[in-house]
Amino acid sequence: MIKKLMPFLAVIFIFSLAVFTACTEEKEKLVEIMVHDTLYVNVEIIPVIIDDIEINPEMISVGQSITLTTNITKESYVGDLIFTWRANGGTFNANVGDTVTWKSPDEAGTYTVSVTADDGAAYSGFGKRNIGVGMYAATADTYYVGAMNCVGCHSGIRTEWAETGHAHAWASLQTSDHAASYCNPCHTVDFDQVPGNAGYDDAPIAKFENVQCENCHGPSSFHPGSEGNPSISYKEDNCITCHSGDHHPFEADWNASRHGVASTNHGSENSRCQPCHSASGFIAAYGGGVEFNSDDPGDITCSACHDPHSAAIPYQVRTIADVTSVEANRQTAVIKVSGNGQLCVQCHKARRSADTEIEEGYEHFGPHASPQGDMVYGVSGYEFYDVQFEGSFGGENTGHAVIEDACVTCHMYATPYPNANTGHTFKANPAACAKCHGIIDDFDDIQANHDFDGDGAVEGLQSEVTGLMTNIEVLLVAAGLDTVGHADIVEALGATMNDTLATGEPDPAAQELRRGGYNYAFVYDDKSLGIHNPTYTIQLLLYSQDYLEGLINGKGKSIRETPMLSAHEKAIVPF
Structure with a gap:
């Protein structure tokens, strides 16, 4: 559906199970407008805007299909548009045209469907919509997708992680004698009780059980890509959110240690000293496969001594080399x-x-x-x-x-x-x-x-x-x-x-x-x-x-x- 452009108007539609976002990546045009006898200003005109991606029906469950239709506003000088559809899961009956049918995957979750409208010459527009399959759609720009989304590129790490305590955190809670709902935040992916990012509190399903990649690296719905680069931090914050409190006071104990102030000594600024005065330096020196990060060196934190991805050594110790x-x-x-x-x-x-x-x-x-x-x-x-x-x-x-x-x-x-x-x-x-x-x-x-x-x-x-x-x-x-x-x-x-x-x-x-x-x-x-x-x-x-x-x-x-x-x-x- 194509209509005439109305300047300075932006519309965002939000549905119960789907969220649409119109992006401003379109090629722009400057138009000179007289606002006074002697005053002229340049006004940006966006030639192509995807106002919305309509869905029908609005509710969808695992394995069902849904019709997607684009609503476009464009300037008269824009040529005929070609539509290209993409999604991070599921399948299309076609990937061209302003109306397509998308079949959802066999796994519940939030999925992003996007469309590009291009006249093949100078102008294009882009829009995307989050669709909830068997759950509410994420309203956040980046959201949680579960560890299986990482397997394609990181299968080796995922295989090692599967042997760690984090990979069995949910089962260990359920088989304990003290399982309670207030324990869920530290045994699932992002149970923060803030709606919109598709964590366990939004979708209490199996794919968000256990402590997974995204607990430490952040939501990865747009990774790989510049919008979705994972967070990599050597600070203790990643761990102490859960590893603290009266029952297991790792945070309090570590803060009372000399390791907790190792980078405030002179050593972290000297390349010869970094391996033993910063987490980043230690990991770089002892087989972590990363380079020293001067912007975030970290003290001798949890990740220096413990490898979150591997249980090859008891207690996930990083190295016991001679x-x-x-x-x-x-x-x-x-x-x-x-x-x-x-x-x-x-x-x-x-x-x-x-x-x-x-x-x-x-x-x-x-x-x-x-x-x-x-x-x-x-x-x-x-x-x-x-x-x-x-x-x-x-x-x-x-x-x-x-x-x-x-x-x-x-x-x-x-x-x-x-x-x-x-x-x-x-x-x-x-x-x-x-x-x-x-x-x-x-x-x-x-x-x-x-x-x-x-x-x-x-x-x-x-x-x-x-x-x-x-x-x-x-x-x-x-x-x-x-x-x-x-x-x-x-x-x-x-x-x-x-x-x-x-x-x-x-x-x-x-x-x-x-x-x-x-x-x-x-x-x-x-x-x-x-x-x-x-x-x-x-x-x-x-x-x-x-x-x-x-x-x-x-x-x-x-x-x-x-x-x-x-x-x-x-x-x-x-x-």
């Missing part, structure tokens, strides 16, 4: 701890070693913050490989490297409601130690088996380690370390990189201070005061103490064998 240590003591090692703890080692590892730090110095002295993976595995400390000493260095990993899931077991110890704790503060919990060490209230309740710091008392392991570090601080100052104006010993050691001889050559005395102090920095950055690896920690500190005493007392570069090196002795009991 980690090769930094070259230290002229060798490297493959760090491999138990289970999902290996995820943590991807970032919690040394980046620098004594091999270069001692000789050349560095302002940020030490292995780089958080070398816990190396400490647990018993590598990357300074083992005095280039110094002659009695006996051999007995560095080794401990039971902490091989207990189930390693880091996770102690640092993600979870407790149920009503005092729910998801473990996502990542703060080690003494309750996790009970299985091996008995019930303790504090980590220092784990006793050492020797007076390692020489203060005349056998104390808790952390107290012994603290005592050894105090001994080394005293020895470093006695050996010439200038601590004035520095926040701590590690910062003072970093400042020695500027110590040179009159010739401009590095000062050998500064190198000896760094040699004696490197393990102090290693233990300092580990932060566990020996808990991660008691034997390795004690060895590193005792050897450093012996070396510094030799420098001061004229013993030269020899180190005595420490009492804990015999085969039957360990740093703590029982372990």
Whole structure:
């Protein structure tokens, strides 16, 4: 149906089961109009407007047919129009002409039918209508269509997703002992109780059950295409809408963690640091198939550690790949701890070693913050490989490297409601130690088996380690370390990189201070005061103490064998 154009009039028709939209993509024409004796203005005239797509009947169910007719307004200079019809589902009896019949698909949902009217020369118009099949038609420009709409291009991802908990979220709710309607929003696609976008609240049908692609990526009725590019965000918002509250307070726990502020540190702006200071950087570095997104880097959020598309690793952990240590003591090692703890080692590892730090110095002295993976595995400390000493260095990993899931077991110890704790503060919990060490209230309740710091008392392991570090601080100052104006010993050691001889050559005395102090920095950055690896920690500190005493007392570069090196002795009991 074609009629004469009425300027400045736009009409939108809305039916109970169908919504029409006339788009303004038509080619336009400027017409000069006199509005005063001396004033002329240019007015845009749209030569072709599709006013409406009429439907008959207005109500349609699965598998039924409907008649579609276009109503057109056009200028007199526009030629004869050719009509081309398209739809994102169903079939036409013809795809030309101003009136066609469309048969709906065999699945309920909202479907978009569009028509282009073109005179084959200069002018065209475009219109589209949402049609509800077995449900109300979506009134939103983009609406939900269900995961099966994604299979054509993303079948591999969909196959992996089908094994995740999200893919079975509806069934898990229904088979639980607490299924209720107020649970539906987190077990379906877009149950927001706002009509118009064809989510589960508009159409409580099977295609919108479970947590699907569109829960995180947004409605995809016009994807692929510039109008319908999916949302990809690394922020925690995607997850905390559901993973929060008193019963599973992931949001509150994560917000209390250091991971929640990782990008506010300096690291996310440096390409070398991005993999461990941003979700986007971590995913790009560890097999996510994406590039770093500087506009939306994210903190170390849920999607950094958990792959929403795959359950190949328990708890949908993104990677547990082996980690090769930094070259230290002229060798490297493959760090491999138990289970999902290996995820943590991807970032919690040394980046620098004594091999270069001692000789050349560095302002940020030490292995780089958080070398816990190396400490647990018993590598990357300074083992005095280039110094002659009695006996051999007995560095080794401990039971902490091989207990189930390693880091996770102690640092993600979870407790149920009503005092729910998801473990996502990542703060080690003494309750996790009970299985091996008995019930303790504090980590220092784990006793050492020797007076390692020489203060005349056998104390808790952390107290012994603290005592050894105090001994080394005293020895470093006695050996010439200038601590004035520095926040701590590690910062003072970093400042020695500027110590040179009159010739401009590095000062050998500064190198000896760094040699004696490197393990102090290693233990300092580990932060566990020996808990991660008691034997390795004690060895590193005792050897450093012996070396510094030799420098001061004229013993030269020899180190005595420490009492804990015999085969039957360990740093703590029982372990």
